[in-house]
Amino acid sequence: MSTPRFKLFSWRNAPIRLKFSLAIAALLSIVVFLAATGYFSLSFVRARVESDILTTMEIRRLAMEMESGLFRARQLERDFFLRWPRTGFAQAYERYARKSLEHITSVIAVNRKLQARINQSDVSLVLRRQINNLNFYLSAADRYAQTFDEALQLIAALAEEDMGLQSKLTTVSQQLVQALSQENDPQGLLLFRHAQVMEKEYLITRQRPVMQSAFNVLAQFRQAINDSRVMDEGRRWLVLTLLQDYQATAEAVLVLDRELHSKFNEFDLQMEALTPISASLVVQANQDVAQAQEEIERIGRLASLFLVGSVGLALLLAAAVIVVVNRSITGNVAKLTQAADALRSGDLSARAPVASGDEIGRLAETFNAMAARIGELMENLKDRAAAAHVRLFKAIDSIDEGFMLFDSQDRLALFNQNVRTLLLEFGVDIAQGVSIHDFITDAVRQNLFHSSQQSEQELIETLLQAHAQAQASNEWLLGNKRWLKINSTKTRGGETVYIVEDISQRKQLEEQRLESERRLLHSQKLESLGVMAGGIAHDFNNLLAAMQGNLELALEKLPDASSARSRIDQAHIAARRAMELTRQMLAYSGRGQFHIQDVDMNELVQQNISMFKSVIAKTVSLEMNLSANLPGISADIGQIQQVVMNLITNASEAIGDRPGIMFLSTGVMDCEDHYLSQSRIEVKPKPGRFAWLEVADTGMGMDGETMARIFDPFFSTKFTGRGLGMSAVLGIVRGHSGAILVDSEPGQGTTIRVLFPVPAPGAAHPESLSENAPAVVPVAEQSTTAEPLRQRLVLVVDDEQIVRELCEEALQHLGYRVLSAADGLEALEVFQENIQAIDCVLLDLMMPRMNGVAAFAELRRLKPGIRVILCSGYSEQEATQRFQGQGLAGFLQKPFRIEDLRGELERVFRM
Amino acid sequence: MSSRDHPGFSTRIRFLGCVLGTMACMLGLLSAGCSRDEPRPRVCPDPLGCIWIGPEQPIRIVSLQTISGDLQTVGLEYARSLELAVADRGNTLLGHPIKILYEDDKCSREGGLTATHKIIADETIAAIHGPTCSSAAVPAADLMSEAGLVMISGSATAPSLTSVSERRGEHWRPGFFRTAPNDKSQGLAAASFAYMDLDLRRAATIHDGSPYSLGLVQSFESSFQDFGGRVVFSGAVDPGDQNMAPLLTAIERSGADLIFFPIFPPEGERIVREAATRESFSDIALISADGLFAEIFVDAVDTAGQGMYFIAPLLPMTETYQTFGKRFEAVHGLAPNNTFHAHAYDAGALLLTALEKASAVEEDGVLRIGRQAVRDALHAVRDFPALTGNLSCDAFGDCGVPRFKLVRLDDPRSGFEALAENVVAAYDAQKKADTPADGP
Secondary structure, eight states: OHHHHHHHHHHHTSOHHHHHHHHHHHHHHHHHHHHHHHHHHHHHHHHHHHHHHHHHHHHHHHHHHHHHHHHHHHHHHHHHHHHHHHHOHHHHIIIIIHHHHHHHHHHHHHHHHHHHHHHHSOOOHHHHHHHHHHHHHHHHHHHHHHHHHHHHHHHHHHHOTTTSHHHHHHHHHHHHHHHHHHHTOHHHHHHHHHHHHHHHHHHHHOOHHHHHHHHHHHHHHHHHHHHOSSSOHHHHHHHHHHHHHHHHHHHHHHHHHHHHHHHHHHHHHHHHHHHHHHHHHHHHHHHHHHHHHHHHHHHHHHHHHHHHHHHHHHHHHHHHHHHHHIIIIIHHHHHHHHHHHHHHTTOTTOOOOOOOSSHHHHHHHHHHHHHHHHHHHHHHHHHHHHHHHHHHHHHHHHSSSEEEEEOTTSBEEEEOHHHHHHHHTTTOOOOTTOBHHHHHHHHHHTTSBOOSSSOHHHHHHHHHHHHHHOOEEEEEEBTTSOEEEEEEEEOTTSOEEEEEEEOHHHHHHHHHHHHHHHHHHHHHHHHHHHHHHHHHHHHHHHHHHHHHHHHHHHHHHSOTTOTHHHHHHHHHHHHHHHHHHHHHHHHHHTOSOOOEEEEOHHHHHHHTHHHHHHTSOTTEEEEEEOOTTOOOEEEEHHHHHHHHHHHHHHHHHHHTTSOEEEEEEEEEEEEOHHHHTTOSSSSOOOSEEEEEEEEEEOSOOOOHHHHHHTTSTTOOSSTTOOSOHHHHHHHHHHHTTOEEEEEEOTTSOEEEEEEEEOOOTTOOOHHHHOTTOOOOOOOOOOOSSOOOOTTOEEEEEOSOHHHHHHHHHHHHHHTOEEEEESSHHHHHHHHHHTTTTEEEEEEESSOSSSOHHHHHHHHHHHOTTOEEEEEESSOHHHHHGGGTTSOOOEEEESSOOHHHHHHHHHHHHHO | OOTTTOHHHHHHHHHHHHHHHHHHHHHHHHHHHHOOOOOOOOOOOOTTOEEEEOTTOOEEEEEEEOOSSTTHHHHHHHHHHHHHHHHTTTTEETTEEEEEEEEEOTTSHHHHHHHHHHHHTOTTEEEEEOOSOHHHHHHHHHHHHHTTOOEEESSOOOGGGSEETTEEOTTOOTTEEESSOOHHHHHHHHHHIIIIISOOOEEEEEEOSSHHHHHHHHHHHHHHHHHTOEEEEEEEOOTTOOOOHHHHHHHHHHTOSEEEOOOOTTHHHHHHHHHHTOGGGGGSEEEEOTTTOSHHHHHHHGGGGTTOEEEEEOOOOOHHHHHHHHHHHHHHSSOOOSTTHHHHHHHHHHHHHHHHHTEEEOTTSOEEEEHHHHHHHHHTOOSEEETTEEEOOOTTSBOOOOEEEEEEOSOGGGOHHHHHHOEEEEEEHHHHSOOOOSOO
16 A cells, blocks of 8 residues: 555655656657667568569579570570581581580579579469479470480481491492492392482481382382392392391381481470470569569568557657656646636636645645635625626616627627617517627618618618728618617727617707797798888888878969879879888888777678779679677777788689689687697787688689798789788788688688687787887877967977978978977977977987987977877887887878878877 | 555556557567468378368369360360269369369370470379370370379270280389270280181281380281281381372282271371272271271261271260260260260279279368379279279279270261261170289
């Protein structure tokens, strides 16, 4: 039990230097092992290769040597057989046969050497099998040599000089010829010569039948010798003996030739059998060389395999060393590093295992102690961070705007409930992880975003480009007419933050503000027009007052029969029309003459029906529908009358020359804000009970543009129109705090309804309630019989010289004394000079240096009871409102008739 | 703490074991790649040595026949007879397939010599079937006997190959056996037919120098003279001789009344044709032997051969023989029509039987064939039931039954079968001769 513990403890606690030294030693051992393995493998391969190659090459060389030797022997043997008949046996033997035999002997020796080489070496099995062929080769070569030797013996027996059969044949034949010659037997000699020729022919052709022919001739010759009667017995015996010897020798030649022929055949057959063997040996040796090369490759592969195995083994050993080093040193360092990395990454529970007692082990212990301390410190920070995290999410969820966060991969990472609720209204549901592309595509297809200029795909691409650029703030009109403001921001980390705000209410307010501004501008324009019209009317009235007064004075002074009277009357009529015009202008501007009283519109209509009808074309019929219970209204009856007249005129002109119907109706109704908001007057009246009068026609109707401008001054659809009628209606109704409603469509006729507030029961007249109400001007009964107070002095104050002089002349005409002043200051001077004498002041309102209002105040200050009649081109209501409660004696509207002047002065002086 | 208690330590031990084991495997692999199988040494009890046939390895027999030249059809037919004999044993022997190799004896001394040199160079050859011709058999018997082999021929009939006058022939060799009858019997039979049956007294003989031809002529001349006849001419031809006129002129002048020419085609054919052209030969009987008793010869000479005699072995017309003929035709598509087809089959059957007797199976399945044991088995054959009769082998290697017939070619157009059946006379040497000697 204790021994392994001791060893383990020793290794674990060994210094790192020692561990590294041992590891390097192990690696060096591996290198030495590899080197030894490689050396062994290479040596082995080299030895095998050299042995195989050399052996096979030698076998091939021997086989080729054997083949060439045999070939050479065969050549010499053939040369011998071909040449010996000509050169003689001895010479041919020396020149060819001996050499041939030497070659054969050499071949046999080579063959034996070859067999021994094959037997001793590790040649291929196929080559070893050639041993059988080599055996055959050897025996055949032996046999060849033996056969050749036998053949040589045969030839020697046949052709050897002196001893050979052929020589013997020649000798015997010579003896025969000699014997026959001595016998003088030409017939016999001829027969023998004949046989001898055949014998020679045989020796050339070696054809047995030729020799047989010779034998046949010899048989005849023998018969002839036997039959010869002249030849003695002794010589007969000699000849027959020689003849027998000759034939026997010839037959022996035949036998030898047959045997030789057999030898030749044997040579051929042996060569036929041997040649393929040596050739196949060469081929096989070549194949063996190739096989040796293959063997080299095989051994090379084996050596490679061995080397690979060795390398693998070395790798395993190296791996073992690495494992040991890793476990002892590197692994501990790595674990320590991992623990440090884990700690740095936030894993405060990370601890380095203390696996050894060496320096690393001690370092690990120190690290662990530090980590524990850091862990405690971080615990508090984590709690705080977690709380902050929760607060952040709650904050995001609680903001009014929608919030979306796309990560750097453009996938939705975070969003709050607001944006989800908003998107769900459009059927767009979102979830974490959805890509920006899918989100935008879904939103566009659900009509969250839409564009009239772009196709769906173009819009998607536009939105995706906007997402890519991100740093933007866009306002989007949604499919349900709501407005969204989308702020996008790219973070440094490539994330995209979207803040989505519903700005529909703000947009609505903006639109309303713009509409108000537009209306204000319009009303300001109209007001300017009104001011201008009022100013023009005032100046015109001054001029018209002078004109009319002068005309009246002229008429007074003209005799009745004067031809100029008619001219003056025409000028007078023109002046009246001009007065009417200025009156309309004043009515529009609200500066017309107001005399507020209870007015029954039904009565007014009925009383003026004939006048109304006079402006209606003959082709138009007027139908009236007057409400029976129409309450009265507080109004200036003249202006209401003008309103009705203008409406009828307008309707008639709308019908034109075509036949048509005009409806005039009255009624009463309770109106709400909504209904009254449709009024064409900028200032809408308060809800309440209203009496209304309506004029409808079957005329051409109006389009939107025309209807929008119908009340604009000087706007007319008629070439000859002055364009003030409907403007005057608007000014009058506005002056009565009423409302105007217009309903018209092109081709469908026009209906215009004017509404006037019905005063509450017991309520005072409007003038007493309205700040704009004119100053009360006492109305005196007009006396047609009263005489003018001729001694009275009247101060005329007017900046217009024509008017001032007219007034002086008219007053003088009426019997008054007259003083005049061109403005307020001058008037005060004149007044102060004649303060006691002046009974009345005829005071213009608008003057340079000091206007009528200031002058009136000074006059009243200088002489509080002084009678002042205000004379102005403005309407009474407008002119007198500034003198409310200051004791203005009277008002004279310019232009006025001299009769009006007299009437007003008389009324004032009667007060 | 024990090593078992500490996993790191035991792991290291195991790892070291793996490393050493791998090294051992590597070295083992290397040594396996370097070593070579060495043949296992065997003990052979046979004095001449043994032939070892490995498991699944074939028993190799050489068919040495004349398979080229004019006698090609003859040699091929004898080879097919061997194939049939092998087939009749199911192509196997003692569980080993039988493989037949073919060599050409060229019907000559040189052919036999060369082919046998080649055969004996291969130590896996178990035995030789053949040869066709005696001229080839002479050197072949010499070489193969020296090599410890056995050769059994169905057609080599030269007396010198076995025995002459009850003594070893000149070319006797201990490994040679034959099922063909010895020509000493045929020569005797020919002389008997000529002298006794044809009543001829003046004989001319022609040989071609081959052992068969020479042996048969010598046997004939001796026997004929013994009968009282006279040999008036002894001539010879060489292979390839074209002109037979001088030879026949010599015979014509010799006064012979018969010519015995046991030679082969084409020289035999040329003699017959030349004889036919000579009127004087109408009275001279032409007698040949089994060398010319073949269909190709009969067809070749045609009418020129009319009246010619042939001496051939007399085959027993047993049911077994007739069945063999039918099977031969069924297998090879042609009926056997050469003289020694049945002897060739018998030679094959006898050889296979002897090999079987001389073989033993080793423990590892290797077949051992004793060389001397094969010869002994053949010498021990007695009354072996064969196509040509009950065979018994004598001490010289003769196993054939010496029965002959004399046939005459009366109508060359009637075919070879008609010729074979046109038996003029029959001769059974066994009935007339003594029993074979006991040993050489």
